[in-house]
Each structure stands twice: as structure tokens, then as C-alpha cells.
Amino acid sequence: MEHVVIIGNGIAGVTAARHIRKKSDKRITIISSESKYFFSRTALMYVYMGHMRFEDIQPYENHFWKKNRIDLIEDYVDEVDFQSKTLKLLQTPPIHYDQLILATGSKPNKFGWKGQDFHGVQGLYSKKDLDLMEQNTRGISEAVLVGGGLIGVEMAEMLLSRNINVTFLIREKTFWGNALPESDSNFVTQHLNRHHGLTLLFEEELDEIIPDNSKRVKEIKTKSGKIIPCQFVGLAAGVSPNIDFLKKSELETDKGILVNPDLSTNQKDVYAIGDCAQFRTPINDRGPVEQVWYTGRMMGETVAQTIVGNKLNYQPSHWFNSAKFFDLEYQTYGRVWAKPKDNETSFIWKNDKEEVLLHFVFDKDSKEFKGINTFGLRLRHELFEKWLNEKATIQHVLKYLKTANFEPEFFKHFEKEIVESFNQEFDEKVELAPKKWWGKLMKDKV
Template sequence: MRHIVIIGNGIAGITAARELRKGGDDRITVISSETDHHFSRTALMYIYMGHMTYAHTKPYEDWFWSKNRIDLVRAHVTGIDFDNKQLTTKPTDGAELTRSYDVLILAVGSSPNRPGVLQTNLRGVQGLYGMPDLEQMEALTDAKESGTLVSRAVVIGGGLIGIELCEMLLSREIPVSFLVRESGFWRSVLPVEESAMITRHIREHHVDLQLETEVTDIHDDGNGRIGSVTTSTGQRINCQFAGVSVGVSANIGWLQGTSLETDRGILVDTYLATNVPDVYAIGDCVQHRTPPPGRKPTEQIWYTGRIMGETLAQTLLGKKTPYQPGVFFNSAKFFDIEYQTYGDVPANLPDNGTIQSLYWEHPNGQKAIRINYTTANGAVMGVNAFGIRQRQDVWTRWITEKRPIHYVLEHLAQANFDPEFFRQHEADVLAVYNAQHPDAPLRLRAKKGLFALFGK
């Protein structure tokens, strides 16, 4: 019987543990210093906002682990001896221990970036990645607990964590200044029209969004806590809390200098194996030597960690399986606007004219559809959807099969996943295309249901 040790109890590590147990009888140990049990990291904001408790974020009851013979160890791994297959671990309340393994899975995640002046040790300056960050944020923004009233907060950097921090703070009636260095919100990811739409939406929620603005200095309040920041525009903003959202990096600093090969992440092959025998890596900490088609070398996304966990388990159970995440997708929520993306929708189209883009936006500024397709044969490459829920299986099939734009537009209602009675807008999207191509108008071939024209 092998002893498989997994470092990290996030979605990647826990998925691997569960799949290994389903298909085999190996001894499995999961080590994490963050929490006793696995929880949904994407739900942190809802705990802070009072919509959920920590218990609600645990997908499995506490008895699940012993019943399935998965040993959970609450400890910090301080070192790895790859040659002798041993770990050094330190529990939160005990002395260091040495543990042996036969197979090691590194699922050590990532950590928030803190470049330049953001490396300060002042209290009140932090990122939001794990449970310790949430607990620290709870304490620092509670006047009774911290002894300091937060009259204003700043969020530094855009992206998904940045907008989550804004929504969290506003739920406690804490005014927020949102400092983004780009010309529009998430402009490095979103095309200009979608970025402008979400930028307007953020401001409609009374966020002081300042574009093309960075923090140049962070000032002490005299008691070791942040008291204000100075921006690149010369403005000084008084604040008692600063949420940092300038991206994440693989949590691999403690592994550098070992025989394990790393770059921006732990380097793995198509089977998620590292250069060290019997050592694998999955999740946010991974960098693919040869990325799958249409994917990046590093992708810190929840579902890619889950797929890696499933894939590696199959290989370790004797069915060698390459990592194949398929068509890219992601989803998020910007205050009231839900966002989905499938396939390839770059922030800027290439200058060579090989890709065309169809964009429709609702007059209310809270719904939009963008479809990218090739100029050569019209094959659909990707879609952005805002405020209109889409079916992942439909878009995955259309993109994989390289369906032409005219087919997709005529059957666009098949992808709609909004609740019944919601108004559909596929005809409006089609009208934009027909206006651009009046010589060959298309016709919507199917509606979602009898009541598609009613509701909101």
C-alpha cells in the first residue's frame, strides 16, 4: 500500500484525495496549515457579508474524512527532502515532525502579490486569498474589535478580487476608493466596451473608482496601522484599511533552491509530473511546460484545479491521463451583473484583421453579448456574456466544432440559460449582425419557450 501525501486542502488537493479514494486503497494524508477542513474559497466574500457561515462553505460533513479514510493533518510543511521522500511538518501547537511519503502531490496554491510600497507591514494592509485573510479583515474593519473606526477604505488594483473587496466593504457601509492603474476596469482582460460598461456599473454603486491611478506611498497613522495613502495623481486619501488586489503568484518561494524545477510555478509535464520522481503538482501553483491548446502556462482558476485533481488521480490509479481542460471558460459577478466567458475573447483584437467581433449591449447598460469569429471562415472562437446566462455545454460544442457565425446567431436561443419569463435578446443580437451584413440577413430559428418575450 502506497502512502500518498497531499500538501494543500484546496479544491485541487481535495479533489485528488477524493478521486484516489474512490478508485483505490492507498493510504492518503492531506496536510494544510490554513483550516482543519476543506472549504469553498470562492465563498469568502459571502461569509464577510453575512450571507453564509464558515460551516455553509464546507462541501462535506466533518465525519466524511474519517469515514473515507482520508487523514487530515493541520500543520505547516517547513521542508521537503526529495531524495529520502520525507517531509518536515510543524503543527500549530507542537514540535516539528518528520513524515515519509511514497507519492507526493503539491497543491500549495498561490498568494497575493505585494509589490513595491505594498510590501509594508502596517496593520490594515492585506490581500484576500484564504481564511486567515478573511479573519484578519473581519477584525480590522470591526471598530469594537480593532479599536479603530474605518471611515474609508481603499482597494488597490482591479480584477475579480478587487471588485469583491469593494462589495464586501460596502456591505458594512464603509466608503471605498478603488484605485485601478488601467484606463478602464479590468481592461487587460475585457474589451473596451465591456470594460466601460462595468466601469459605469461600479460607479453607480457609489464606489470612488479612480482609473489610471496607483499608490505611491502608504502612511502610518502613528500606531503601526495605515492612516492614508498617496496616489500617483498626488492625492492623499485618509483610510484605515487597504485591500490589495494586484494578482497572485504561485506559492513556491519556500521550494526554491531545492531539486524541484520551478519558474513562475512548479514546472509539470502533460501528466502533471514534476522533474522529481513520484512528485506531482496541481492547482494554482502549477506552470505547464507545454500548455494545452488555447490555454496559458499558469491559470489560477477554481475549475482548472478541480480538473487537475481528477486527472492526476486517474494517472496514479494506473490509467495514465493527460491534462486536457478543454475550451477555456470563466465566470464572475460584478455587483449586479453576472459574467461568463467561453473560448478566446482577447481584450484587443489583432491588427492583422484575422478576427472579427460582434458586440451588442442593452440600453440599460447591464446586459451585453460579444461573439468573436474568424474572418477566413466565420468559425466562432469565443463569447462574452454579461447579464444573460449561457449554457456552457452549448458554447463548448459550438467552439469545438468551429460552428460558423451565421449558424450560431440563428440558433443563439439554444444557449440561453436565463430563468423562465426572462426577456430574451437573441433577436436584438441578430439585428446588429444583419445591420452590418444587409445583403445576407439571418433569421432566428428557435426561441427558448412560449413566454420568451415576457418578463424582465
């Protein structure tokens, strides 16, 4: 019987295993050094904050794996011999594969900061990191976070939940400036500034971490010379593919493991999926490396088809993502670039009191809708997907915006105001669909 071996039991590897099992009788083994059972990485913060126990973030019962004939090995793969199709592990005898799926995820970036290995300094990626954070933050009162992105915000929320004051060092002029346009960054910053105990320092970089006698961090120095006392430093300056153990092999890698549209690599019967994969040719306007949960799941589903004999290319649709900045919800559909493209223009509407901002992007000439960032309001994914597929105009999107709203009752206060504001700013006017239509429109999802 053919043996499919998967390195990595995150969302990508586990989805591949489940879908291969659904469609075949192949022998399946998943190897991971992090934990025996799959857990939801995105929910680690809730364990620290006491909202959930670690068991609660494991989506499957422990007996699921045996029942589905998926063997689990908790060990680290040290080396892959692609010629003999053999994996060398630290504690387990070598394993032969017929097909290999690399789903090894990411690791937090460390940029060689002076003092980055002292006690009390860490990133947040793995279960081990969570346990370490638990130890490192016990009884402390001040923390510094380095890098303004989504994981940094989560760490800030975690620390504040334990009354630990946080100073956030952000290298850029604005918050998450490589992903958000300035208007949106400023809006998020306003929200973050409302949280007592959180201080944001822009255009500040870590220079050095300074320890006490027991090699535990006692303060940090910034490049501008500020000294900030702290007992914890969180490194949240992004992640990169976790592929060091493969670097000396004949597997072709760059930032990640280079893959073709069907997720195959340059080695026979070897595929890479999830955070560790890098597309040789990026798909449409997506980046070459996609480090989000749902793309890992989609790649897992795709590779499973190929493994069971229905060769399939990874064909994601329009870009979308969602996150939370404390209690401010953020969603993005289509593309809202941090710096708009030449032919694009924006319409931004916000209500500071209610903490809602909508940022629409459309083509200057054709008026084709290109993307939206929403803050403080949840809008329906399937409708934006439809409008992007149909190349709907900005006027169409605004006219029917109400149908995309998850919370119509709440939203009815805004939609007229949004359209009026658009009509004031732009020449092409939008007419709201008459009120009597709304019932039908909501049903038909125009």
C-alpha cells in the same frame, strides 16, 4: 501500503484525494497549514457579508474524512527532501511519501509598496485573511483597494455591505484591462459606478501607505500625488503561485512548479496541480498557469488517475470562466482576448437599460465563432462547448442563440434585435430559425 501525501487541502488537493480513494486503497494524507477542513475559497466573501457562516462553506461533514480514510494534518511543510522522499513539518515528525502531490495554491501579490506591512493593510486569500479583514474593518468608514481585478471587486462589495466607502486604484486605463476588451471593461465600469460609495480612479497607482502613531494606516499617497484618507488598504493586485518553500530545492520551478502534460514534475513520483502548477508547454490557447476553481478540480481528477495507475494527461476543453461584478453576471466561453488577434473581428450588442452586453468574436474570413463574453445574461456552457468543438460559424451561433439561453422568457425580447443589429453591421446575413421550431431546437440543443 503505498502512501500518497498531498500538500494543500484546497479544491485541487481534496479532489485528488477523493478520486484516489474512489479507485484505490492507498494510504492518503492531506497536509495544510491553513485549516484542518476543506472550505470553498470562492465563498469567503459571503461569510464576511453575513450570508453564510464559515461552517456553511465547508462542503463535507467533518466525519467524511475519517469515513473515507483520508488523514488530515494541520501543519506547515517547511522542506521537502526529494531524495529520501521525506517532508519536514514545523510541529509534526517527518513524513515519508511514496507519491507526493503539491497543491499549494497561490498567495496575494505584494510589490514592495512603502508601508505594505502596516496595520490595516492586507490581501484577501486565506481564512486568516478573512479573520484579519473582520478585525481591520471594524468601525472604519474609508478604504482603498489597489488593483482592479476579480478579488478587488469582491473586496469592494464586502466593504460596501458594511457601509465603508471604497476608493479603487486601477493602474490601467480600463477596468480589468488585461482580461477584458475595452468595450466590456467600460460596460463593467458603468455598472460599478452605479454603486453608491464606490469611486474608481483609473491610471492611478499606489505610491505610499502612510501610518498614524500606532502604525495603522491613516492615508495613502498615489503616484500622481493624491492623498486619500483611509483606515484600510486592500491589496488586490493579483496572485502568484505559493511555492517559496520549494524554491531552494531541486524541484524545477519558474513562476509556478513546472509540470508536464500529465502533471508530473522533474522529481520522481512528484506531481503539481491547481494554482501552483505551471505547464512547460501551455495547452492550446490556455495560459501556462490556471488560477481558477474548476481547473484545480480538473487537475485533481486527472492526477488521481495517474496515481492509481491509469496515466492520464490534463486535457481541458475550451476556456470558460464566470464571475460576478456585484450583481452583474459575467461568463466567457472560448477566447475573447483583451486585444483582438489580427484575423479576428467582434460583434458587440448591448442594451444599457437592461444591463446586458454580448461580445462575440469570430474569424474575419471563415466566420468561425471563437468566443463570447456575456454580461447580465446567463448562457449555457454545453452549447458553446459544442459550437466551439464543431467550429460553428457566427451565423449558426446567432441563428440558434436562443437555445443557449438559461432564461428564454427574458431573452425573447433581445434575440431578434441582436440578429437585426448583426445584419446591419455585417454583409453575411443571419436568418432566425422560424418560431415554430423553437420547442424542438431547445430540446435538441442544436
